Amino acid sequence: MELPQPNTEIVAHGADIITALRALVPDGVVGDPSGLAAFDGDALTAYRQKPLACVLPRNKEQVSAVLEFSAAHNIPIVPRGAGTSLSGGALPRADGILLSLTRMNRIVEIDLANRCVVAEPGVTNLAITRAVEHAGFYYAPDPSSQIACTIGGNVAENSGGLHCLKYGLTTNNLLGVELILPGGAQVRLGGKAAQACGLDLLGVVAGSEGLLGVVVEATLRLLPRPPVTRTLLAAFGAVPDAGQCVADIIAAGLVPAAMEFMDRRCVAAVEAYSAPGYPSEAEGVLIIDADGLKAEVDDAIARIGAIARRNGADVREATDENDRARLWAGRKAAFPAMGRLAPDMLCMDGTIPRRALPQVLARMSEMADEYRLGFCNVFHAGDGNLHPLIIFDVMKNDELARAEAFGADILRLCVEVGGVLTGEHGVGLEKRDLMPTMFSEADLAQQQRLKCAFDGGGLLNPGKVFPILSACVEQGHMHVRSGRLPFANLPRF
């Protein structure tokens, strides 16, 4: 993918823009090239671009002032949390302001009576749980980057994690936000009441990838911590058996807290890396958690174990809390374990109907041969969310291009079998050009009209999510049906 041609007029005024921003956010503007190097990308590491300036506001008023300034001068804004996006959602633009929310990192209120926390966007995901665990509560969405990723970024990406099947994504655990709109106006959507009033704008802000507004406060639902968790490791001699096991567990009415699949390649890489004790001869393993009250978990584990054995698995249970941690550490080390095998890695993120698993895994192996690239599969089996990890070396002639083409083919395959392009990482830059494989022109036009209702000037995170930016006419009221015009002054990237 090519990075944008910057708007030279904006870039030419860089020094003036930085001066103006310093007046709005004193002590919170980075404008020198060496300082900006720290902000030149996110976890889609193949792409790097320094922003024109990075602004680090400390409060809502400053965010509002920056958005007002951006609108007055037509300067694009890219919001950013911790920069852990795997889809390039926080990749800056050379002609844009990077708005980093990490200094807004206070927990505003802990309201245990209403099982919620009100937090600023720069609070990390894990910090929410840390703040309430003394009282027996936790915040359920747990993306793997939870030690670093921020709540603002979680809302923007609608982040998931290992426990989505039972506990939902961010959107299902988000009660309200305070949002700054392009131009600087502030609006509150939702709150501590469970049911929203009026149109569910909160629902579209969650997962909008920074295209609709900037979240300056979020109200999050807490869950009571289940007292007991038990973990099974099931090793299968054939991948279809693992797929059938997952289907049988779901069909039996069981909802495991987590159900993770790793293929043979992944198991081998993880064993070589941290030796968690997975059976290396297996074609695939499932790690399954059941949580809840004791009798409930005992019952679930007994039934899950029986189903796995019926599907030919070699099943063992974690013997104690240390062993449990060890089994999970292996799964969580899939990334670094694969990362050790090559300098670069792409982590894909399609979702498929569970039944298509064997077919999709077989086809991916063929593709890997065709593209001559190493890869492995980790898979949130419970909800059908695949994470193929493709390894390559960006310094070797065409390996980046081949890796991207391989990844794109995997996602097309996901759509072909009835799935979707992204389950939890977002479209961002990475999957932007694949949107038409899943959505028709009419589908995309409707999404873009919604974008226009929030951001008529197209200033928030332009170039992400949508392959073609169409002009908003009359604040999004009218759609230019024929001859949709790309923004004249907004280079596509």
Add this chain to the structure above:
Amino acid sequence: MAEHVVAIEADVVEAVRAAQSARAPFEIVAGRSKRNLGRAVRPGDVLDVSRVSGIVSYEPEELILTARPGTPIVEIAAALSAKGQRLGFDPPDWGPLLGAPAGSGTIGGAIGADACGPGRVRYGAVRDQLLGFRGVNGFGDAFKAGGKVVKNVTGFDIPKLVCGAFGTLGVLTEVTLRVFPKPSRSQTIVVRHLTPAAAFALLRKVWASPLEATGLACTADNTFIRLDGEKEPLAEKIALLRSLCSGLAMEQRDDDEAVFRGIADGAAFVTALHDVWRVALAPSSAAVVVEKSGAPLWAGDWAGGLVWLATNDHQRLRAIVREAGGHAMLMRADAETRTSVDVFETEEPVRAQLTRAVKAAFDPFGLFNPGRMWDGV
């Protein structure tokens, strides 16, 4: 158009395009159980989608069901029940409350009204379970949004937006829902004669525990807690509940689904002489709102996140609810009242402008259920 019956998506496209040319807005109906819900605005023309009906696909192993919006809830519930599954949001039947026959509601209507019953407290709302849809927008274009898998963040989450939009954004033609396993056993525990403050405090205590109650409701006389599970796990839950309720007299019943259904349906309010309200709140303010309202008839659900009240003192109720940080919806009143006062909370100016911009993004000519939510929406 006057009254136009459609059967397939292409018919809907044709009808919307014709309405667009004639600038003739219309009301969207199917089961007609919720026609008296929302502001009383009748554009004259009616689009009847009751024949856009039937289950398109149901895959129990994927926990996913796709149906056309005119499919009766009872039909969907029966198909799911046959496979030991259910709709997680427990759709209520508001027909009798709103002057329509019982059992006439459709899945499209439940989505449009984001109508949730007791299970919401455990499984979430309609908006948490609508994974994707097809529909026709005000340009007369058929489009889809979302997907047919449980985990999806591809593009804007427009399915959330059509839940509770009261048909003001488009005409649905197909919906895909996540469904849930049906518990093998349920027990209802009843505690009698608590004050509102004590009743809601008890419900919140259970809500904050790992019991995963699937019903947490109360009336002036009784507090109801529903627990699900297999035999031994359920026994464990009940024992734990007893320790949470120490000192209170508990009565235990086999699944008393009728009690929870009655509360969700507003059954006690069918014969109420006053206007009926549904108030969404932070659970800890439920008791205060009930007490301050002085309402002769009330009921609580979702551990206090929802309160039903009967009162004609609109201004007083709105003020109490505003002070508590909640919002009230006028659930039942005569047509004149539902024209003269806001049925939904009045939105502050920035929010109101955003609502209208979003409405225009889907329905720029104001064809769909015009004025149903607010003037111009």
